Amino acid sequence: MDSSFPDLEVDLREFNESYFMESSSCNIVSLAMSLLSIIIAFIGLAENAIVLWHLGFHMHRNAFAVYILNLAVANFLFLCTHIVFSLETITVNFHSINTYIILFLNTMCTLAYLAGVSMITAISVEYWLSVIWSNWYHGRRPKHTSAFICTLLWAVSFLLSLPHEIICGLLDNIYNWGICWKFKLIIVVWLLVVFVVLSLSNQALLFRIFCGSQQTPMTRLFVTIVLTALVVLICGFPFGICIYFLYWTTDVYFIMPCNSFHETIFLLSAVNSCANPIICLLVGSIKHCQFQCGSLRLILQRAIQDTPEEEDEEVEEVVEQEGGEEDEEDEETTTL
Structure with a gap:
């Protein structure tokens, strides 16, 4: 009797065990990344809701606040769909x-994603x-x-x-493959244009602030725009390139362990949609190189203020007076 059969059975058993362990670990990794994306998305929903509430109803809006308000709307919508898709991935069985x-x-x-990256580019170009x-x-x-401009975008x-x-x-079949590819190509071209304009405008801003012949004061709004644009370039654009440009290139999904490229891209997109409120809170909380607490309305007002730090005290006094007046109105309404 050929002695190679027992060895073959052992090899097959070891292969099946290793494959089962690998697939189980990959499923755990995929589940963990999906849950992390959901947690980040819920945090982002709360953050963008706070921005919408204050910018929409309790603050005076300047030109840049209008962009940030629309950006918060786009991020909120994107995170809502992101949560649904992440839950659908977990409960697909x-x-x-x-x-x-x-x-x-x-x-x-797609609407929220394209609007979001376009709003960031519009803010950067207008500030430039x-x-x-x-x-x-x-x-x-x-x-x-x-x-x-926001309506147009x-x-x-x-x-x-x-x-x-x-x-x-809806009409996905072999006959519509060419038309579908053209629509994806149009979106990719739009994203590339937005990417180039965003990169060049931010480089021009940095050069003007730090290397320009005319001294231009750095403002909190400048820091907010540059940091938000940097996060979009790192975490936001990979989502669009993956979904619309690498749609038919399946090899890219195998470049990461456990084929987690798709989950990683979705995680980065959730981080991108959560970043702007966090950046506004951080930039608005820093005063004279120190963290200072204050109302959310005051912190947001600082973050979008296009004035040097020395002139912010006057703006903060106005904001505090407006806040006091609104509180008095609320008390009168409650009394009545």
Whole structure:
């Protein structure tokens, strides 16, 4: 009798055991990353809700606050869809989501993502214009420019997202492959344009602040914009490149252990949507190189204030007076 059969059985048994252990560990890694994404997304929802509440109802909005308000809306919508998709990944073995619901969620996810990265670019470009052409910006800039640009960016994002999801999602078959590829290519081109403009505008800002012949004071708004743009470049754009450019390149999903490339990209996108409120809180809390506490409204007002730190005391007094007046109005309403 051939003695190689027992060895073959042992090898097969060892292979099956190692494969089972590897697949189990990979499932644990995937589950852990999905749960971490959900936790970060819920934290981001609370943060962006706070920003929406204060900027939307309790603060005077300047040109840049309008952008940050719309950015918070985009991040909030993106995190909502992110949570649903993460929960669907965890519970995929228990139930399936309706096709039309998936279409709606994909459209909202793409819309919010494109609007978010576009808002960051618009903020960076407008701040660069305010530094380069300060006299024109403060004297001749139309009053509702920020609202108009935000509306335009939302419209462009919607026109890019809805046809893409209908063609590539609802009507996905071999005959629509070429059309779907073209829509994805259009989105990738838009993302590349946004990436280049965002990178160049921030480089120009840094050069102007630190190396320019004319001394330009650094403001908290400048720090907020640069840090937010840096997070978007590192954590935000990989999501778009992965979803829309590497859609048919399956080899990229195997470059990380346990094929966790997709989970990693989703985790980074959740971090990106949570970053802006945290940056605003950190930048607004620092005063004279020290952390100082205060109301959330005051901290947010500091973070978006385009004035040198020495001039912020006047703005803070105005904000505190407005806060005191609102508190008195609330007490009168409660008494009545």
